Amino acid sequence: MDPSYLRFDLLDQIAMERRKFLGAISLMGLAGTIPPASLLAVEKKPFELAGMAGNDREYWWRLLYKIANPVTANLAEGSLKKNMRVEKSPSFDSRSIHVTYLEAVGRTFAGIAPWLALPDDDTKEGVFRKKMRTDALSGLTRCFDPASSDQLNFKTDYQPIVDAAYLAHAFLRAPKALWEPLDSATKERIIASFKSLRNRKPFNSNWLLFGSISEVFLLSVGQEPDTERLNKGVKKLNEWYKGDGCYGDGPNLAFDYYNSFVIHPMMVDTLKVMVDHGMATSKEYELALSRMGRYAIGQERMISPEGTFPPIGRSITYRTGALQALSQIALMEQLPTPIKPAQVRAALTLVKKNMYDVDGTFDENGWLQLGFVGHDPDIADYYTSTGSLYMATLSFLPLGLPATNEFWVAPAEDWTARKAWGGEKFAKDYHVDY
Structure with missing residues (x-):
């Protein structure tokens, strides 16, 4: 068999024939002076092919901007509730649909936080990043203002426990970009909320970690935490650990992506703050980090040679949010041997192209729509509405690495499944005991 079929250029040529690539966001003029609707405009020419160092980063940040801008720009203008078209699952339960707005904000901010934490520069990326950071800060002021029509609900329903946690995660990921610049009144309102x-x-269940990370955020900003709530999530998840990088979601193991959506990232980042405040040991943190690394090995191996991953379990409408654990371990520059940053970048780039360059993923105003690939409300769960979908941003965490980092500049490499199915040498895999 001719191994040349493994080359990136030929594979991507096939992919390009199969579907149109995402159009590039128009960059004419300065981002700060272009109306939000214009910022969402899509060019007709495709992005550069995946796997070519120097182009992947631009593809990532433009796509993240396309996904997140409807949330951040409308929030800054005080028009999130007015303009966000809310679609809910056909099986949506009795919870208030108003929880969807906090979902959109918390999840979007958790995904964009590392990117917004980068210092300003005069590149095209830098202009758009600064615009989104400015909108995010303005939006936070508005959505915690009791006089604002976009004020978010924390006081009723149980769902705010979830999405406050994602907002807490955003503050922990980018304190200097998203927390410290806020005025004192807004900070007090957030703390009270x-x-x-x-x-x-x-x-x-995994929900216990939502309580933990919210309390550890309060600890990080000088507030007295509810220590029982803080410790319970970490304690119970450790009790439910099943081995080989997988935690149970409650006493039982659930074969879905909640180890990535929630458990590993929140466990690791909660423990880091607890260590910094003398409430946990470095050994506990290193163990959690090792477990996340082991789980990330499995995630990298699950990405097929064609750049797809299995639609397993609930919440698959969160799309690439399912790969948050792999994305975070890459952001932390803690990828376990033998995984190289360039193979993760190449794999995730192709996954994004396959998932987001599909008719129906976005509506005509740029909002995400229910579905896995394209638009399919029936695949959504009983708790899923438009705001839920912004978990998708969580696979963009490596944008928090500078453009000069190895993750972005190293020549693209085949990932494990692509090597294996191409008859190339690839690393064997073994169970671990930690």
């Missing part, structure tokens, strides 16, 4: 959640207990 987080504390208001204490009258509702998280469910006995």
Whole structure:
């Protein structure tokens, strides 16, 4: 067999024939002076092919901007609730649909935070990044203002426990970009909103970590945490650890992506702050990090040679959010041997092209729509609405690495499944005991 079929250029040529590549966001003029609707405009020419160092980063940040801008720009203008078209699952339960707005904000901010934390520069990327950071800060001021029509609900329903946690994660990922610049009144309102959640207990599942990370955020900004709520998530998830990089979601193992959506990233980042404040040991943190690394090995191996991953379990409408654990371990520059940053970049780039360059993924105003690949409301779960979908941003965490980092500049490499199915040498895999 001729191994030349493995070359990136030929594979991507085939992919390009199969579907149109995402159009590039128009960059004419300065981002700060272009109306939000114009910023969402899509050019007709395709992005550069995947796997070519120097182009992948531009593809990533433009795509992240396309996904997140409807949330951040409308929030800054005080028009999120007015302009966000809310679509809910056909099986949507009795919870208030108004929880969808906090979902959109918390999840979007958690995904864009590392990128916004980078210093300003005068590149095209830098102009758009600064615009999004400015919008994000303005939006935070508005959505915690009692006089604003976009004020977010923390006081009723249980769902705010979830999405306060993602907003807390955003503040932990980018404190200097998203927390410190806020005025004192907004900070006080955010702190009060987080504390208001204490009258509702998280469910006995991955939800316990939502309580933990919200409390550890309060600890990080000088507030007294609810220590029982803080410790319970870490304690119970460790009790539910099943081995080989997988935690149970409650006492039982669920074969889905919640180890990536929630458990590994929140466990590791909660423990890091606890260590910094003398509430956990470095050994506990290193163990959690090792477990996330082991899980990331599995995630990298699950990406097929064609750049797809299995639609397993619930919440698959969160799309590439399923790969948050792999994305975070890459951001932390803690990829385990033998995974190289360039193979992760190449794999994730092709996954994004396959997933987001499909008719129906976005509506005509740029909002994400229910579905996995394209638009399919029936695949959504009973708790899923438009705001839920912005978990997709969580696979963009490596944008927090500078453009000069190895992740972005090293020549693209085949990932494990591509090597294996191409008859190339690839690393064997073994169970671990930690």
